[in-house]
Amino acid sequence: MPEVSAGGNNMELSIITINLNNSAGLETTVDSVLQQSYKQLEYIVVDGGSTDGSVDILKKYNDKLTSWISEQDTGMYAAMNKGIRAASGKYLLFLNSGDYLCNEQVVEQLLSHSRGDADLIYGNLLRVFPNGMRDKVKMPETLTVETMIRGTLCHPVTLIRKDLFDTYGLYDESIRIVSDWAFFLKLIVNGKVTTQYLDTDVAVYSMDGISSKLSNAPLIEAERTRILRQYLPPAYAPLIEEVQKNHSGAPQYSVQALQERLEDRGGLSSKLLLPIFRTVVKGVKSLRSLRRSLETSLAYKAYKEAHQEACHAIPIIINNRNHLTYLKRLIHSLEKKGYHNIFIIDNASAYPPLLAYYKQTPYKVFYLQKNVGYCALWDTPIFEQFRDQYYIYTDSDLELAEECPEDFMVAMHYLLNRRRYSKIGKVGLSLLINDLPAHFNNRAEVIAWEEQFWRQRVEKLAFSAPVDTTFALYRPGSFGPASMVPALRMDYPYSARHLPWYENTGSLSPEQQYYYQHARASSHWSSKALPL
Incomplete structure (x- = not known):
């Protein structure tokens, strides 16, 4: 050599x-x-x-x-x-x-x-x-x-x-x-x-x-x-934690910090204080959530009337690679609810029926010469066309739930424009897990994982939870997957279905087989792989 x-x-x-x-x-x-x-x-x-x-x-x-x-x-x-x-x-x-x-x-x-x-x-x-x-x-x-x-x-x-x-x-x-x-x-x-x-x-x-x-x-x-x-x-642990917290920008409640401050002042023991402070912090969160929910009940109707038309014009950008059936189901679910400002980023797909579909779709397709991955919008110059406006970015392998209200875009826009959520960079739809079929091999693992995102309610419309490149509305100039942008997840019925969770693991269609044979990696739990 x-x-x-x-x-x-x-x-x-x-x-x-x-x-x-x-x-x-x-x-x-x-x-x-x-x-x-x-x-x-x-x-x-x-x-x-x-x-x-x-x-x-x-x-x-x-x-x-x-x-x-x-x-x-x-x-x-x-x-x-x-x-x-x-x-x-x-x-x-x-x-x-x-x-x-x-x-x-x-x-x-x-x-x-x-x-x-x-x-x-x-x-x-x-x-x-x-x-x-x-x-x-x-x-x-x-x-x-x-x-x-x-x-x-x-x-x-x-x-x-x-x-x-x-x-x-x-x-x-x-x-x-x-x-x-x-x-x-x-x-x-x-x-x-x-x-x-x-x-x-x-x-x-x-x-x-x-x-x-x-x-x-x-x-x-x-x-x-x-x-x-x-x-x-x-000794550097506090500084590292501070930098990581500032980087994520996510709001955090710290029982430990409150406990340590009062211990320093009053000399009370941790064993006595910890249960008390856990209860106090939980109660404060509940009161805040109740107050925000009441505010939404009073303000949302007028907000919807003022912004519904503009929200229907917000661009929806779909990142796709070798998915045809899922892409068509997502687009159909959007069209049914009156949304047509749709753009597709194709990550170097090679599936012949999909390429034929692109030739007849009325929506703009951005063709990439190589598979850039799930951040294709932000990792390519395409982002410059959408940077200065609100936009939806999503993977193609989902569809809006039938029960998802037509005003989902207004509801997400409303949350992003509330002053108390000024540090939130995006709001995403929740993912349904209560109807996953028994033939999906990873059903139990997915349910156990997703349940954590339904726990930290901030108000009647949403929970505090990360959102990856599943259907989410971004602020102008905001970008990045779950670890980079503080997020809220909408509560049911503002929900979508992640379609690979409904696949029959034991009997994949020819299209599904083609997708997995040509997939570089799985960005979500699918019927074939769990994330590392």
């Missing part, structure tokens, strides 16, 4: 680019490096076995690259580690395909203005979004543990002394998305590294990479939480 070969000795800087099937982005990155006025650097490219023409680009620049390789690997950090082993520079800069240096003098500016003895030398990051918009992220002048808990240090703008990897180890390849952040955190926690911030723009970062996609947000959050607990002592 070939290996990346090391470049010349005593280089001040090695730039490492990793790439996988991003030929256009790769050429942009390579050009920005080769155009640098500072020439005493080595440039290493590690390609993960691309099949899209990336190798042709590497061959094109073969005589200008220090070394390159193209072979399959186990992930981006395995590729980055491969580059580290091959590099001979005092400092390393990771500039992955699609990212590029801000100007032709940036490397020279960094090296000429640095002290030369700092372990980390870093500047600012420019970000470019899929719609062409840009912004600037100024890195913090000093790096602390709190800095890393609240944010990150971006590797495209950071020169890292190579010997740090000898001391602290290479990137942890078991971490899928945030291993570079984990490495920086490890350095800062150790406290022995020296840093230098230079107020200069270093690199342009493309916001369509793996760590930028909303569909990866739950994994990023889970990885960061695990690493913070692994690397930091218990």
